[in-house]
Amino acid sequence: xxxxxxxxxxxxxxxxxxxxxxxxxxxxxxxxxxxxxxxxxxxxxxxxxxxxxxxxxxxxxxxxxxxxxxxxxxxxxxxxxxxxxxxxxxxxxxxxxxxxxxxxxxxxxxxxxxxxxxxxxxxxxxxxxxxxxxxxxxxxxxxxxxxxxxxxxxxxxxxxxxxxxxxxxxxxxxxxxxxxxxxxxxxxxxxxxxxxxxxxxxxxxxxxxxxxxxxxxxxxxxxxxxxxxxxxxxxxxxxxxxxxxxxxxxxxxxxxxxxxxxxxxx
Amino acid sequence: xxxxxxxxxxxxxxxxxxxxxxxxxxxxxxxxxxxxxxxxxxxxxxxxxxxxxxxxxxxxxxxxxxxxxxxxxxxxxxxxxxxxxxxxxxxxxxxxxxxxxxxxxxxxxxxxxxxxxxxxxxxxxxxxxxxxxxxxxxxxxxxxxxxxxxxxxxxxxxxxxxxxxxxxxxxxxxxxxxxxxxxxxxxxxxxxxxxxxxxxxxxxxxxxxxxxxxxxxxxxxxxxxxxxxxxxxxxxxxxxxxxxxxxxxxxxxxxxxxxxxxxxxxxxxxxxxxxxxxxxxxxxxxxxxxxxxxxxxxxxxxxxxxxxxxxxxxxxxxxxxxxxxxxxxxxxxxxxxxxxxxxxxxxxxxxxxxxxxxxxxxxxxxxxxxxxxxxxxxxxxxxxxxxxxxxxxxxxxxxxxxxxxxxxxxxxxxxxxxxxxxxxxxxxxxxxxxxxxxxxxxxxxxxxxxxxxxxxxxxxxxxx
Numbered sequence: 001x002x003x004x005x006x007x008x009x010x011x012x013x014x015x016x017x018x019x020x021x022x023x024x025x026x027x028x029x030x031x032x033x034x035x036x037x038x039x040x041x042x043x044x045x046x047x048x049x050x051x052x053x054x055x056x057x058x059x060x061x062x063x064x065x066x067x068x069x070x071x072x073x074x075x076x077x078x079x080x081x082x083x084x085x086x087x088x089x090x091x092x093x094x095x096x097x098x099x100x101x102x103x104x105x106x107x108x109x110x111x112x113x114x115x116x117x118x119x120x121x122x123x124x125x126x127x128x129x130x131x132x133x134x135x136x137x138x139x140x141x142x143x144x145x146x147x148x149x150x151x152x153x154x155x156x157x158x159x160x161x162x163x164x165x166x167x168x169x170x171x172x173x174x175x176x177x178x179x180x181x182x183x184x185x186x187x188x189x190x191x192x193x194x195x196x197x198x199x200x201x202x203x204x205x206x207x208x209x210x211x212x213x214x215x216x217x218x219x220x221x222x223x224x225x226x227x228x229x230x231x232x233x234x235x236x237x238x239x240x241x242x243x244x245x246x247x248x249x250x251x252x253x254x255x256x257x258x259x260x261x262x263x264x265x266x
Numbered sequence: 267x268x269x270x271x272x273x274x275x276x277x278x279x280x281x282x283x284x285x286x287x288x289x290x291x292x293x294x295x296x297x298x299x300x301x302x303x304x305x306x307x308x309x310x311x312x313x314x315x316x317x318x319x320x321x322x323x324x325x326x327x328x329x330x331x332x333x334x335x336x337x338x339x340x341x342x343x344x345x346x347x348x349x350x351x352x353x354x355x356x357x358x359x360x361x362x363x364x365x366x367x368x369x370x371x372x373x374x375x376x377x378x379x380x381x382x383x384x385x386x387x388x389x390x391x392x393x394x395x396x397x398x399x400x401x402x403x404x405x406x407x408x409x410x411x412x413x414x415x416x417x418x419x420x421x422x423x424x425x426x427x428x429x430x431x432x433x434x435x436x437x438x439x440x441x442x443x444x445x446x447x448x449x450x451x452x453x454x455x456x457x458x459x460x461x462x463x464x465x466x467x468x469x470x471x472x473x474x475x476x477x478x479x480x481x482x483x484x485x486x487x488x489x490x491x492x493x494x495x496x497x498x499x500x501x502x503x504x505x506x507x508x509x510x511x512x513x514x515x516x517x518x519x520x521x522x523x524x525x526x527x528x529x530x531x532x533x534x535x536x537x538x539x540x541x542x543x544x545x546x547x548x549x550x551x552x553x554x555x556x557x558x559x560x561x562x563x564x565x566x567x568x569x570x571x572x573x574x575x576x577x578x579x580x581x582x583x584x585x586x587x588x589x590x591x592x593x594x595x596x597x598x599x600x601x602x603x604x605x606x607x608x609x610x611x612x613x614x615x616x617x618x619x620x621x622x623x624x625x626x627x628x629x630x631x632x633x634x635x636x637x638x639x640x641x642x643x644x645x646x647x648x649x650x651x652x653x654x655x656x657x658x659x660x661x662x663x664x665x666x667x668x669x670x671x672x673x674x675x676x677x678x679x680x681x682x683x684x685x686x687x688x689x690x691x692x693x694x695x696x697x698x699x700x701x702x703x704x705x706x707x708x709x710x711x712x713x714x715x716x717x718x719x720x721x722x723x724x725x726x727x728x729x730x
Contacts, residue, residue, distance in 0.1 A: 083610075092610055099604070099607070100604055101603060111613065114593060119593045127588060
């Protein structure tokens with residue numbers, strides 16, 4: 001097998017049960033380098049549960065999650081804690097925005113640098129040259145990310161004072177600060193107006209093309225899903241019911257049925 | 267006519283208070299002569315007092331309402347003012363972002379930034395953020411060295427000269443030392459509660475650990491103050507980690523209850539394990555700190571401990587300040603703001619919580635050793651829940667996460683009961699009243715914690 005073609009994320013038969021409820025039932029999914037992959041499905045289909053399983057918030061009851069960070073060895077993610085998953089190079093955003101509301105925009109992004117920096121308690125107290133250098137690097141990099149995202153004018157604004165669309169973008173900026181190879185976006189366009197959605201689409205495209213970060217996104221807004229994703233997976237009741245390109249999904253009768261319900265003949 | 271309605275309201279309130287206090291303040295049964303005394307004058311006082319009080323109350327509430335509106339407005343306008351450039355007339359965000367990406371080449375002139383900045387800063391300048399353009403005078407004062415430096419120097423001189431002033435009796439110096447002790451405790455707890463957001467109700471347990479380490483180490487091994495100081499701190503930190511492990515999974519109220527229980531266990535062990543801690547009678551005859559074997563009388567020793575506490579407080583302020591503006595400190599604040607998001611961003615919450623517990627406890631341990639040396643006597647009665655509550659009040663009243671706030675809070679809460687002694691039995695009543703009023707009018711504390719802001723100088727496209 002060619003190393004370059006090895007999938008960044010390789011999820012095999014992922015199953016998650018809450019008591020008797022099967023939230024996920026043998027879902028397999030792959031994300032190749034440079035891809036934008038969308039995960040869609042009706043409400044309650046298990047999309048966010050899927051994210052939570054991958055990122056270690058839930059412990060999956062079955063199946064395997066493998067990642068192959070670029071230039072590194074394939075690795076199984078099952079059982080890793082959330083922060084360890086992030087350190088591996090998977091960063092996520094949340095469906096309902098979870099910023100640090102009382103911290104400034106810049107600080108929010110600086111937190112993302114945490115897992116890529118080292119300074120400990122002693123370094124913080126003594127402020128030795130190495131810590132100073134690291135701290136400066138954190139500020140510089142965070143600022144650079146904010147410039148790319150287009151929030152550089154609001155670095156000192158408290159996160160809670162940002163308009164809604166900016167908060168969504170700040171969450172993406174914060175995730176990018178962890179230097180991920182795969183970005184997991186949970187409904188990034190939720191609550192955005194069409195103009196903000198267009199901007200978001202362009203942003204995701206740029207993240208993928210310029211930064212070389214693959215994107216796996218959950219989204220309800222079909223317009224953005226259809227135009228941006230290389231491939232689409234469809235979940236319904238915890239099962240994968242279809243996968244393929246946008247055009248294939250658009251035509252797929254199973255998907256239409258899941259979304260619109262079955263036609264009844266009267 | 268609003269004035270009339272207000273007067274009517276106040277009248278009703280005054281009448282109501284007169285009615286409520288009638289049985290206890292007006293009627294007095296003299297059981298010796300079997301007569302009833304009617305103290306109508308008291309009723310008049312209550313009536314007048316509550317009438318005026320209700321006016322003051324309404325005035326302050328109105329002012330408070332205005333204040334929040336004033337603070338809220340600039341934030342909103344700032345956001346609105348900065349929003350257009352991105353979703354501007356040409357509409358396309360990509361172009362706006364590309365423009366700013368272009369700017370980024372010219373941006374980081376951070377070494378220059380540092381040259382401009384205050385000495386303690388790295389990579390950024392402490393400047394008023396746009397959202398705070400209209401911020402309270404206290405923050406404005408704290409932000410500009412030109413304003414606070416003379417004040418700081420005056421304070422330092424006052425602190426140095428104080429013990430040698432004619433009116434500075436041993437008692438006066440002692441209560442000031444006590445206040446400094448609580449500054450240290452408050453700042454230590456501030457790390458746990460204010461920064462990391464872990465509601466800790468058993469802080470006094472670590473204070474006890476520090477105090478008893480010195481007492482027992484001296485009693486059994488004859489270890490002196492200066493050796494006991496780091497040992498006490500270390501032991502307290504160990505206990506902090508020990509408590510930290512079982513409570514890592516707990517949040518909010520549950521954590522509070524467990525820490526409360528931990529403190530009670532510590533106190534009960536000290537009270538009942540006679541062979542270990544000599545029970546309620548405690549340990550007496552603990553030596554005061556030595557100074558190269560110099561014999562000091564009581565007054566000199568008091569002054570010495572006072573200066574020692576000043577040095578320790580300065581050390582605490584220095585360390586806590588550096589911690590809160592560090593990678594670790596930011597992780598604590600993020601943990602407080604949203605634990606799930608914090609972990610998802612790669613912060614190890616276990617490690618962050620344990621360091622917060624350990625570092626917070628260290629200061630309690632240090633303070634405990636000094637406490638034992640200062641009073642030369644320890645017993646479990648000094649480490650009741652009331653102490654924990656007091657230290658927590660210092661943090662909350664002063665302003666969570668704010669060093670200056672905690673210092674002011676400690677001085678107010680510890681010195682106020684002392685200077686209110688003039689009111690004898692009403693002392694604690696007044697104390698409680700002041701706390702209630704404080705929390706109603708300034709729920710964020712005297713000085714609320716402010717996030718550090720950074721300023722970036724760009725050669726082109728400066729917006730403001």
